[in-house]
Amino acid sequence: MMNFGSKASKLEVVGDKVADLNVTVDGTIMRTKDVGVRYNETYKALRDVSLNFDRGQVTALIGPSGCGKSTYLRCLNLMNREIPHCHIDGEIYFHGKQINFKDVNVYDLRTQVGMVFQTPNPFRKSIYDNIAFGLKKHGIKDKAYIDETVERSLKQAALWDEVKDKLKKSAYALSGGQRQRLCIARTLSLNPEIVLMDEPCSALDPIATRAIERTILSIASRGIAVIIVTHNIEQARRVSDKTAYFYLGEMVETGDTSKIFTNPDDQRTADYLDGRFG
């Protein structure tokens, strides 16, 4: 079923240490069962989505606007709970444990399930502090460790060489693509096991998009599960191992990306991929 780092061969630029990282972790890290989202108790934005996510794999969530793919993504780190009157139904298992209950520690969960947003949203701080800040807030005081982590995360996000001489400069002095990679680095600094990405390239130009895609593949090759929502079908094809197609608040079809793109089971999936709507 799961083949770790299956996309490593696609890596054009290999980040540092990728080669000698022999992670042997395997299998499902997160799984959802009948997950749905309600607003104001009545309006159902999402119904009964059951999916599995494996370590080291990239899963693309695709579908037309308003199909519920981003809503689903925001269930996985319980970010929907921050929206007033938004309620998550169903079961979400992380490391085999159900996390969709009232008093779950969302703060720890979110360090392990990181998230990158559509708009690059670095903090209005220096590049260094964008990464160091989260570490400090999570109780890390060791300066050497923080320095080391800043460097490691920036390298993993393929940004280090571009920013190593201006770490004290504002994150907003960076280009859009660099900002997004900084956000990825910020997420990676907390050593997440899953990285959620909500259309991370939609605000970026093609070159910056490619850089992010390479970063995605490199992250996955470290054993991290990457779940990416994208409007860009080609992007899903380029980066993902598995694809799930969402339509009208339902997950219509899921499977290996190659299968979904060449021989989908559902007519709606085929129509969408053919560009007949959406």
Added chain:
Amino acid sequence: MPSNLSERAIKAKRQDKTATVIISVIVGFIILLLAAIIIYILAKGIGKAVDPSFLTSNPQQFKEGGGIGPELFNSFYLLVITLIISFPLSLGAAIFLAEYAPANAVTSGIKTAIEVLSSLPSIVVGLFAFLLFVIQMGWGFSIASGALALTVFNIPLLVRTIQQALESVPAHQRDAGLAMGLTRWETTIHIILPTAMPAIVTGLILSAGRVFGEAAALIYSAGQSAPALDFTNFDLSSASCPWNIWRPAETLAVHIWKINSEGVVPDLEAVSDGTAAVLIICVLAFNLLARFLGKRLGKKLTAE
């Protein structure tokens, strides 16, 4: 119909030009008016305003040559006390309204109350303070009564500016904090607040300018007399101790009102003009300071 189109384009262009001219004239008129007032006040009072003895000596009741030393100090002291009380309260209220308040009837009730409070005439605030603090609480005409009157006057303004500053921070900054596993409180304190801080400081200083020039709310609360101050006196119960918050404290704005309404000194016009000039210079300084500090702080907090 191309001819029609070009006719429309010409018309639109003409309208655009006319509107620009009208708006420019209106703006020019407003600027001219403001400049005229400021220049008039400064021209009449600058002679006194730059005279060190006028700025430091005590006012006179009957003779000419009185100064505004105590009033100048009182104005600043009252301002500082007011801000010490009103800033934390306003900050807390604004954080609640911007970050925590659920969208329900209670919240909109609070918001309406703040709006109403901000449109309350300041003389009404002053009389309220007179009844409650001066009479009911028995604090008499004092800095304490005056500072609380100004707090009532200042809180709605501050709450609104701080709330706007917090709400102008993009939602994605909040998301970023929460998605990093920070609590809502940590996100507010460490991400939202620093980002909004330049605007908050600017709002704070601008409100300080308004408080500094306020007269009506103080006439019946901080009082209309300025006991001579002795800066070597640290007996907090003595009327001449500058830091005593239970003493009456006439401010610059109240001083202007008082000498013009019931002053008998022969040089009252000169004193009044000089005081007005000092007041307006202080308020201008607040405004410049607000811009400067806002920019400085913005640079510092955001590393930009």
